[in-house]
Amino acid sequence: MFRRTFTTLLAGLSVSAGLMGSAAAAEDMRIALVVKALGIGFFEAAAKGAEEAAEELGDVEIIYTGPTDTTAEGQIEVINSLIAQQVDAIAISANDTDALVPTLKKAMQRGITVISWDSGVAPEGRQMHLNPSSNPLIGNMIIKLAADELPEGGEVAVLSATTTSTNQNIWIEEMNKVMDNYPGVEVVATVYGDDLADKSYREAQGLMQSYPDLDAIIAPTSVGIVAAAQAVVDAGKVGEVNVTGLGLPSEMAGAIESGASKSFAIWNPIDLGYSATMIAHALASGEAEAEPGAEIPMGRMGSLTLDENNQGAMADPFVYDESNIDEFKSIF
């Protein structure tokens, strides 16, 4: 009799302990931010954004992790250990589109929310994918950067990578689609620097010779934008020809300093880490569903609308100029 009461009591205790345990887990949601490799400035910045989101949400613990080299094998090991730790969500920037799918599927079967960001995973290996930006947004941004400095219109030229680079060609195509929104701005030429510093430099020189009234060079490639900025400095045309496009803050700091480039754009890794965390939290807590057409809230970044492939674009590329270049040039 006594013994039986004791067992019941124990059972009751363990049940309440279990309840308390799950209550504690619900209080502190653990979101793992898995990156391509540790020690890369871009991802360290993304982790900073994730911490910012965690602070804002209050009940989130960020596990920032990844392999030491950019391999799919390394990421698989990391994911397996995260599954063993029973984290609530995994947000990954993948080293391989397909290789990670089986492991991530296993994670989803265990009830873990899986999303990819920056570099995506095949649709069956994740619930949704967060793109830093979209081709139309980038195409619009590169011409907007040039046009903003030309209130009265002017001549701009495009310095691309190779004639066959898919990304650049799509962005230039998207840019041409929105040209009507920028009256007075005329694209006079598109040249190709083949992502070689010397050829891009020569092409930029050629543009300035062929079009003496040129006002801006748009280079949607990191090698081209740096080379064009140097060519403008050497030609003594700082202030006459503005170099803009897509580049990395660490590589473009000199061009901003010399004035050859007034502003340029690239995605902001801090915002990206922040948004990925916000989305992972919304999905894991059941606030939002990852399905085509769904709108998922991302805190200060607004909300993300998913397309038919469960993908969404975060925002316009982030603009860097002399006001923020010093803050970002040491990050990536």
Place this chain on the structure above:
Amino acid sequence: MLRLLASREALLLGAIAVLLALIATRFPAFVAPSNLAGVFNDTAPLILLAIGQMIVILTKCIDLSVAANLALTGMVVAMINVAAPGVPVVVILAVAIGLGTLLGMVNGILVWKLDIPPIVVTLGTMTIFRGIIFLLSEGSWVNSHEMSPAFKAFPRAEILGQPVLSWIAVLAVILFAVVMTRTSLGRAFYAVGGNPHAATYTGIDVGKTQFWAFTISGALAGLTGYLWVSRYAVAYVDIASGFELDVVAACVIGGISIAGGIGTVGGALLGAIFLGVIKNALPVVNISPFWQLAISGSAIIIAVAVNARASRSKGRIILKTAEHAA
């Protein structure tokens, strides 16, 4: 012999003049003296490397590692500049030439002592040098804001209205023209390539001469490494990628025989300028970028074909006089 060489170079000079005239019909400003000086300045790195390559080719070898040597030396001096911005440019120049020489000697030793075919040696070292840059830099760039102003200013500084970069090319042309025609080492390069057996009989060490050829080519590549990185104000793994082929093309256009033994510094200079004019003209003559590669390739083949016709040695007719005599 001297007249034949002179005529070949005259032919190339004529080809360059025709090319300039053609360009002028589409873009007259191209032939303005200031622009031509700019083209020469832009071609200076190619001229420096072509001189080194010419010497190597004269000895029946080939150096495919010049561009990788340039990139490695450039990265090393850029990293030195970042680590110690106070180091004067003279020291940077010495380090660049020294390191380039060392890398050239590695090629030379492998060809000389181990008797490995030069194309294999330099293909290997080309990849190794690029690999070392990756190890040193861990794939990251050295950017213009990290380089000191003095480091970037040197090739741009003007003497008598022309940048130092151009003057270095001019000096190298004069120096090596003298070395190749007036010194025993210079003549040894010709002897080794022209007839290795005869050279051996006259007491010239063929392997050692090839070693010196690679060493000179390396030194010039090292020097160009600093100039390149400073001029474009950026250093990363892939700078000047594929440039070794431009260098070989410049030599071939300049009438330097791939079989060895024939060629002059003047030829290398004109070959480099020919290529430099094409490279600088294509962006301004408003030709579709899709045609540009085909055009520059055709120009190379035409130049070489003309050269080959001009330099074809006429067979010595030994029976004709006998016939007449008969």
